[in-house]
Structures are given as C-alpha cells and as structure tokens.
Amino acid sequence: MKHAKKATSRTRAVTGGAIVAALALGGFGAYSASATGENTAAAPAAEAAEADAKNTTRSTHLTIEAATKAAQATLDAAEKENQRVSVAVVDRNGNTVVTLRGDGAGPQSYESAEKKAYTAVSWNAPTSVLAGRLAQAPNLKDIPGTLFLAGGAPVTAKGAPIAGIGVAGAPSGDLDEKFARAGVAALGK
CATH class of the missing domain: 1.20.5 (Single alpha-helices involved in coiled-coils or other helix-helix interfaces)
Structure with a gap:
C-alpha cells in the first residue's frame, strides 16, 4: 500500500x-x-470605399423577359417547320439566361445549344462563320465551352455583343441558325 x-x-x-x-x-x-x-480584441471593420467612375464600366444585358421572348420566338420558328430543337440564350458573359427544350428534342441538343450560344457571343459572329475559321485556326475548337457548328447567332446592341442564341436539334446547322436568327429578329420588334 x-x-x-x-x-x-x-x-x-x-x-x-x-x-x-x-x-x-x-x-x-x-x-x-x-x-x-x-490588440487581441476584435479588429476594426474595414472601411468601405467607393470605386472612382474611371475605374468602372457598364455593360448591357438582356432582361429575362427579352431573353424568354427571343427563346420562345426561336422555338416557335422551329416548330412551324416541324423541327424538334433546344434553344439557349446566354448573356454577354456566357451565362445561361434561358433554355427551352422543345418537345421531342434530342438529349444532346440542350448542351449543344448552350455551347453554340456561348460561341456566338464570345466572338460576336454567327457560328457558321466561325466554323469556317477552323481551317486557319484549328485550335479554336479546343477552347472549353465552345462548339463551332452552325446554329448560334449573336445579339448586339450598338454594335457590341450582349447575348447569344444557340439552337441545336434540327437536321442541319443551317436550319438551327435560321431559327436562332428568328429569335434575334424578335428582339427588334
């Protein structure tokens, strides 16, 4: 013990x-x-500072209402010709604003429409024109999120790209692009 x-x-x-x-x-x-x-007490909060106007820029974007109007006009144009397509409208930064998948559209058409819209707004040109540039610059196709097939059309305001409309699912890219242009035209009405 x-x-x-x-x-x-x-x-x-x-x-x-x-x-x-x-x-x-x-x-x-x-x-x-x-x-x-x-000072082991809480640090003082950082002061908010206003950015000087010379350090900022404004950009024009479609409203959700306008993007929806353009997408619906695109889908309507395709349906008049009995085509089953998907439509995507992206903003200037390539972010999807509206996507409509038509009845009977193929599963691949949804993503293809978004990529065509992104490609059109990125270069401010129809994707059919851009597809022709691949002969001179084949590496373009390696840029993530792009698709260099006909069917995408840019939307501009005062000459600057503000959105892109992409269509996929018709039997040809030419038809896809025709429908995308119908959506662009609806914005001018």
Whole structure:
C-alpha cells in the first residue's frame, strides 16, 4: 500500500508541475501579445470605399423577359417547320439566361445549344462563320465551352455583343441558325 501512495504523490507532483508550467507559458503569451501592441480584441471593420467612375464600366444585358421572348420566338420558328430543337440564350458573359427544350428534342441538343450560344457571343459572329475559321485556326475548337457548328447567332446592341442564341436539334446547322436568327429578329420588334 505504501507503494501506491508514493505513485499517487509522484503523480500529483508531476501533474502539479505541468499545471504550473502551463499557467506560466499562458501568462508569458498574454504578456508578449500586449508587449507588441497587438490588440487581441476584435479588429476594426474595414472601411468601405467607393470605386472612382474611371475605374468602372457598364455593360448591357438582356432582361429575362427579352431573353424568354427571343427563346420562345426561336422555338416557335422551329416548330412551324416541324423541327424538334433546344434553344439557349446566354448573356454577354456566357451565362445561361434561358433554355427551352422543345418537345421531342434530342438529349444532346440542350448542351449543344448552350455551347453554340456561348460561341456566338464570345466572338460576336454567327457560328457558321466561325466554323469556317477552323481551317486557319484549328485550335479554336479546343477552347472549353465552345462548339463551332452552325446554329448560334449573336445579339448586339450598338454594335457590341450582349447575348447569344444557340439552337441545336434540327437536321442541319443551317436550319438551327435560321431559327436562332428568328429569335434575334424578335428582339427588334
């Protein structure tokens, strides 16, 4: 039994020493933090700054209403010719605003329409024209998110691209692009 008491005394001594050491180190850390002048309280909030007008730009975007009108006009043009297509309208930055998948449109047409719209707005040109440029610059097709097949048309305002309309699913890219142009034309009405 005496042996057990010695172990307990030793354990107490070691534990007590560890506690004293921890308190000493903690006190030293607090002292050194205040000695450097650091405020351990919450830092003051960053002040908001207004950007100077010369450092900003404005861009024109289609409203959701206009994008929907263009997509519906595109789909209507395709349906008049009994074509089953998907239509995508993207904004100037290539973000999809509206996508309509017509009844019976193939599963590949949805993504293809988005890529054609993105490609048309990126280069501000119909994708049929851009497809012809692949002969001189075959690496264009390697740019992510693009599709260099006829069926995409840019939408412009004051000569600058503001959106793209892409169509996929008709038996030819020429038909896809014809329907995309119908959507662009609907925005002028």
